[in-house]
Amino acid sequence: MNALSQTLRATDKASDPDWWRGAVIYQIYPRSYQDSTGSGTGDLAGITRRLDHVASLGVDGIWISPFFTSPMKDFGYDVSDYCDVDPMFGTLADFDALVLRAHELGLKVMIDLVLSHSSDQHPWFVESRVSKDNPKSDWYVWSDPKPDGTAPNNWLSIFGGPAWHWDGRREQYYLHNFLASQPDLNFHNSDVQDALLDATRFWLQRGVDGFRLDTINFYFADKELRDNPALPVEERNSTIAPSVNPYNHQRHVHSKNQPENLDFLARFRSVLDEYPGAAAVGEVGDAQFGLELLGKYTKGTTGAHMCYAFEFLEKNPLTAKRVAEVFERFDRVASDGWACWALSNHDVIRHTTRWDLSADAQKAYLMLLLLLRGSVCLYQGEELALPEADVAFEDLQDPYGIEFWPEFKGRDGCRTPMVWEPSNAAGGFSEAKPWLPVASEHLTQSVAAQEDDPSAMLHFYRTALAFRAENSVLNKGDQSTVSAEGDVVMFDRFQGITRLTCCINLSDSAQEIALSGQFEDIGGAVSDAARNDGILKLNPWGVAILRHAT
Incomplete structure (x- = not known):
């Protein structure tokens, strides 16, 4: 550029x-x-x-x-x-x-x-874990254990295992949806x-x-x-x-x-x-x-x-x-x-x-x-x-x-x-x-x-x-229903008087689609298709971008 x-x-x-x-x-x-x-x-x-x-x-x-x-x-x-x-x-x-x-x-x-x-090394958490009554004690999701000492509920961490980690200073669990070193902030505060x-x-x-x-x-x-x-x-x-x-x-x-x-x-x-x-x-x-x-x-x-x-x-x-x-x-x-x-x-x-x-x-x-x-x-x-x-x-x-x-x-x-x-x-x-x-x-x-x-x-x-x-229609224009014709994805994009029909062959086999109407193929270097007698032929993994005549 x-x-x-x-x-x-x-x-x-x-x-x-x-x-x-x-x-x-x-x-x-x-x-x-x-x-x-x-x-x-x-x-x-x-x-x-x-x-x-x-x-x-x-x-x-x-x-x-x-x-x-x-x-x-x-x-x-x-x-x-x-x-x-x-x-x-x-x-x-x-x-x-x-x-x-x-x-x-x-x-x-x-x-x-x-x-x-946040990280467990963030100053907010460092302060929060000191006690149950400090100014940031409620900035993270803390909970008492169940009577048997286990975690408050069955929630799991994306990184494996329970989503709760025991903290001996507060004698409570804190929530971590990811690593134990990533305590969850309390957005209710x-x-x-x-x-x-x-x-x-x-x-x-x-x-x-x-x-x-x-x-x-x-x-x-x-x-x-x-x-x-x-x-x-x-x-x-x-x-x-x-x-x-x-x-x-x-x-x-x-x-x-x-x-x-x-x-x-x-x-x-x-x-x-x-x-x-x-x-x-x-x-x-x-x-x-x-x-x-x-x-x-x-x-x-x-x-x-x-x-x-x-x-x-x-x-x-x-x-x-x-x-x-x-x-x-x-x-x-x-x-x-x-x-x-x-x-x-x-x-x-x-x-x-x-x-x-x-x-x-x-x-x-x-x-x-x-x-x-x-x-x-x-x-x-x-x-x-x-x-x-x-x-x-x-x-x-x-x-x-x-x-x-x-x-x-x-x-x-x-x-x-x-x-x-x-x-x-x-x-x-x-x-x-x-x-x-x-x-x-x-x-x-x-x-x-x-x-x-x-x-x-x-x-x-x-x-x-x-x-x-x-082609501004592709940025902010509207879109018709997206359909699958065999291995071909088809939809229209439209904005004002401009309307494009888009066809993408998501297979390694040639595909044929029947299309009626007057179109101009505007795909150029990004297109790999041909039209003949109302039939659109898409090469393997081919794309067609057709502008409707106005």
Whole structure:
């Protein structure tokens, strides 16, 4: 992208308070993007150095996973200071420089806010655990044991085992939906809400354009701490937790998803509304009620602007039938909401490996995301078609993987360093030994190698993103019913007098679809189809984008 295009992009986005609607957001995992200090760990200055690459893709913004002060038991998702940068990532000045450069390139900056829990080393928890009557004694979810000394209820942690940890100082249990070192904050206490909203303002005042809200449906726990019911075997889903995790054995109706969440989100939204254009995308972590919660949390103007959906992050293949089923349910329970779709992120196996995709299949799935109504998140390295890395047990860092090895290898395989050029074993990520090993097969797929290859996936991503940007109907337009015609996903996008029919073949066999009417094929380089006598022929993994005659 040239300097003029970047300037025009910055001007257009700065003047649009609804920039987030239909935006494409590029997720950066800071530990693994670029090391600028020789520590073996990525940092904020490294991200700034590589923002030109991000801008060249044609995305609208970045989402940076946590970089706050933290003991790093869960790699930044255990925050010990919400208003500072961990020294391993740099300083507040480094963050300010990153925001400045991103805005110069026309990129919005969203950061990951982890509000449901903190680190056990956060000063709030250090004080809270001292006694039952100190000023912060009620800032976390504490409970007396049952008469027999066992935990207050049957709630389970996502990372395995009970969600309660005994603290001898208070002779009580505290709740942790994740690691025992990640105690849950008590959102029933308005002082806790106030403190978290103050932290939100801190980053808005530093120029961020919004937030990705981690585990948005975990903020409140049932005040009565009632037991969760069992979940029938046939309803279990391994998207949120692997099948070997007993967390899948419960319907989590009391430990999360509480109705009070809507009141807090209204308070949070009012803070964002103080800063025109600020937006939030919430991560809804729920295998049974995800779309319903998405609908509730993004309806109207008092919740999150959009929610991050898990339906396309599942292990089972994303077939045409499955896509149609997702949107049938979405239209039924979340028609007034706004989704942010993704195929990969820092918590799941990269979709290239998860679904064993060929290059043509990867292109088809990218086009599916870019043509559907909603916003989009792309995960770093996805533009390079990186497969999941195979990380040996002795190299594992993720406590989740260490706990459930070998049936579940954790999240390290999707978190290995970005590969920029093949000059060293770290792929240009660092001059030192990286915090996670770089997969040898990734080196041949580096940015530098793909820049020199016109047929590389990197160039297709740029072409596809440019196509979306050039057709505003794909950003904010409406959408018809999504249907499955055999292996082909079909739907219309429309805005004003513009109407597009989109067809995506999600199979390795050619497909034929009967279409009547006058159309113009506008797909160009992102299309792989032909029309003849009212029959649309889609090549394997082919895409057709047809504009209706007006």
